[in-house]
Amino acid sequence: MNDAIPSLRSASALVPSRAGAGLKAVHYQDIIDNQPDIGWFEIHPENYMGRGGAPLRYLERIRSDYPISMHSVGTSLGSHQPLDTKHLDDLKYLVDRFQPGLISEHLSWSHGYEWFTHDLIPLVYTQASLDLVVDHIQQVQDRLQRQILIENPSSYLQFKQSDIPEQHFLVEAAKRSGAGLLLDVNNVYVSCSNHQWDIEEYLAPIPAELVGEIHLAGHAVQALGNEQVLLIDDHGSPVCTAVWELYRNCIDRIGTVPTLIERDSNIPDFATLYNEVQYAEYYLRQSKEVNRVSTC
Amino acid sequence: MSQLAELQQAFCDALRSPEMPTDALLDAIVDDGLNLQRFNVYRNNFIVLNGDALADMYPVIKRLVGDEAFRVLATAYVRSHPPQARTLLLYGDQFPAFLASIPELVELPYLADVARIEFAWTEAYHAQEHPVLTEDQVSSITADAFGQCQLLPHPTLHCIGSDYPIYSIWQANQSCETDELISLDQGESYVIVLRPEIDVEVSTVSQGAFHFLKQLQSGAIIEAAYEVAIEQDSTFDLGVFLTQHLLDGTFFQINS
Numbered sequence: 362m363n364d365a366i367p368s369l370r371s372a373s374a375l376v377p378s379r380a381g382a383g384l385k386a387v388h389y390q391d392i393i394d395n396q397p398d399i400g401w402f403e404i405h406p407e408n409y410m411g412r413g414g415a416p417l418r419y420l421e422r423i424r425s426d427y428p429i430s431m432h433s434v435g436t437s438l439g440s441h442q443p444l445d446t447k448h449l450d451d452l453k454y455l456v457d458r459f460q461p462g463l464i465s466e467h468l469s470w471s472h473g474y475e476w477f478t479h480d481l482i483p484l485v486y487t488q489a490s491l492d493l494v495v496d497h498i499q500q501v502q503d504r505l506q507r508q509i510l511i512e513n514p515s516s517y518l519q520f521k522q523s524d525i526p527e528q529h530f531l532v533e534a535a536k537r538s539g540a541g542l543l544l545d546v547n548n549v550y551v552s553c554s555n556h557q558w559d560i561e562e563y564l565a566p567i568p569a570e571l572v573g574e575i576h577l578a579g580h581a582v583q584a585l586g587n588e589q590v591l592l593i594d595d596h597g598s599p600v601c602t603a604v605w606e607l608y609r610n611c612i613d614r615i616g617t618v619p620t621l622i623e624r625d626s627n628i629p630d631f632a633t634l635y636n637e638v639q640y641a642e643y644y645l646r647q648s649k650e651v652n653r654v655s656t657c
Numbered sequence: 658m659s660q661l662a663e664l665q666q667a668f669c670d671a672l673r674s675p676e677m678p679t680d681a682l683l684d685a686i687v688d689d690g691l692n693l694q695r696f697n698v699y700r701n702n703f704i705v706l707n708g709d710a711l712a713d714m715y716p717v718i719k720r721l722v723g724d725e726a727f728r729v730l731a732t733a734y735v736r737s738h739p740p741q742a743r744t745l746l747l748y749g750d751q752f753p754a755f756l757a758s759i760p761e762l763v764e765l766p767y768l769a770d771v772a773r774i775e776f777a778w779t780e781a782y783h784a785q786e787h788p789v790l791t792e793d794q795v796s797s798i799t800a801d802a803f804g805q806c807q808l809l810p811h812p813t814l815h816c817i818g819s820d821y822p823i824y825s826i827w828q829a830n831q832s833c834e835t836d837e838l839i840s841l842d843q844g845e846s847y848v849i850v851l852r853p854e855i856d857v858e859v860s861t862v863s864q865g866a867f868h869f870l871k872q873l874q875s876g877a878i879i880e881a882a883y884e885v886a887i888e889q890d891s892t893f894d895l896g897v898f899l900t901q902h903l904l905d906g907t908f909f910q911i912n913s
Contacts, residue, residue: 407743407744407745407746408744408746410743410744410746411744411746411782411783411784412783412784412785413783413785413786414781414782414783414784414786414852414855415782415855415856418855435743435744440665441659441661441662441665442662445743448743470665473665473666473668474666474669474739475741476669476739476740476741477739477740477741477742477743478669478672478699478703478739478740479703479706479707479710479740479745480699480702480703480706482668482699485661485664489659489660489661490661493661517695517698517699518686518687518692518695518696518698518699519686519687520664520685520686520687521684521687522660522664555695583698585691585694589691591691591694591695591698593698
């Protein structure tokens with residue numbers, strides 16, 4: 362890494378209502394060298410749970426220049442098993458060391474046995490699983506001494522046992538635990554398409570004041586035969602036009618919240634990712650102006 | 658067992674298995690005629706996401722066997738060794754032994770040892786920070802007492818010995834452009850992997866130096882380690898070795 366350019370800045374912890382990008386190892390040096398004008402970066406804390414080495418050093422350097430958010434993938438809030446206190450300790454260590462402005466986790470599970478799926482598996486939405494998730498969110502918040510945001514999942518199947526609509530389950534889980542919500546607009550689009558849910562009905566019960574962050578990403582289309590398709594949330598392509606459209610509706614309704622462009626596969630060079638971040642930045646500015654005019 | 662636990666465990670069983678999911682599991686999924694295809698998205702993700710993590714850790718193995726064979730090996734590995742940790746940083750620790758156990762790979766007997774270099778590289782990359790031995794620490798030891806001291810290698814050091822030229826194989830496959838031919842008749846190699854600062858270093862040492870370092874790693878005093886090394890390799894020159902490596906980051910501490 363390039364230690365020749367020591368940072369003179371000490372960025373605030375606060376994640377601004379601007380667009381941010383997922384921080385990727387292939388972009389570390391580019392970001393340090395070129396100091397792009399970008400609101401914030403998001404990391405998966407599990408990628409920094411090594412005991413030392415380059416990733417933590419790069420993160421330290423980048424954190425001194427930018428606010429960050431932590432988007433956990435390993436807590437397994439919806440698992441029938443107890444939460445892992447060692448993992449919560451590791452998370453707490455990173456939170457104390459890097460002072461993220463926002464912390465989030467998914468409404469899903471990945472720990473079914475003693476091993477981990479490393480994929481986000483959907484929950485059965487019942488009163489019993491709601492009680493479990495609320496208890497798990499509270500345990501995480503108690504350990505971190507912070508509010509966390511819960512993200513709506515993308516999913517490809519539903520369980521027959523579920524008797525609470527996903528959006529009501531999410532809102533109820535957040536309200537009861539004191540958590541906020543991370544609205545993943547691409548996930549709304551993907552899940553509504555995969556399960557023939559109505560997007561308006563999905564979004565209507567979500568209170569604007571609970572939403573602390575928005576995610577945007579690309580998805581793939583998988584043909585299933587008999588003219589049906591499944592949308593696959595692979596974070597492997599630019600955000601599609603329909604999701605941009607939905608995003609603009611969302612920020613006009615709930616306000617301009619920090620918005621992340623997620624990219625986890627087919628990762629382009631930083632300049633390309635930065636251009637996509639600028640779209641979100643543009644829409645956020647536009648929405649702010651529209652709201653300002655309408656409140657005058 | 659709770660209903661939720663039963664369902665989650667059945668789901669995990671089916672993710673790992675190449676067989677049809679049980680009727681009980683498929684019955685639990687809302688059925689629009691596509692419930693098997695819907696489930697298969699998760700099965701595929703499980704194999705691909707964890708297989709990709711393995712590919713990131715073992716790029717040289719992937720080049721050596723080819724993309725298609727690597728995918729088959731990764732699928733079998735993910736099914737037999739599902740991830741045991743909440744992070745994927747060190748996923749694949751059993752892959753070298755797994756490769757050694759595959760009968761179809763008997764023609765590539767060096768593969769498992771090359772994989773050991775790649776795993777050691779990743780383990781060193783994420784290892785805890787440790788200082789390196791300094792001149793001040795060494796100068797506090799008198800020449801007479803030196804042989805009786807414990808000289809501790811840096812905690813990130815890994816020693817990998819092989820009957821095959823694994824260093825040349827690993828080195829030649831660091832880029833895609835190479836078409837270098839490596840003769841297996843080059844014979845054995847002794848590789849060390851080390852991260853004294855931020856960069857992981859991979860290099861070869863003599864047979865004597867290799868045994869000397871392994872003895873020191875297990876806590877032997879310098880004199881005893883030297884005796885083992887010289888027995889294995891009569892050409893081992895301790896003075897030359899120490900001049901080169903005592904203060905180059907190979908070592909961590911010296912205790913009298």
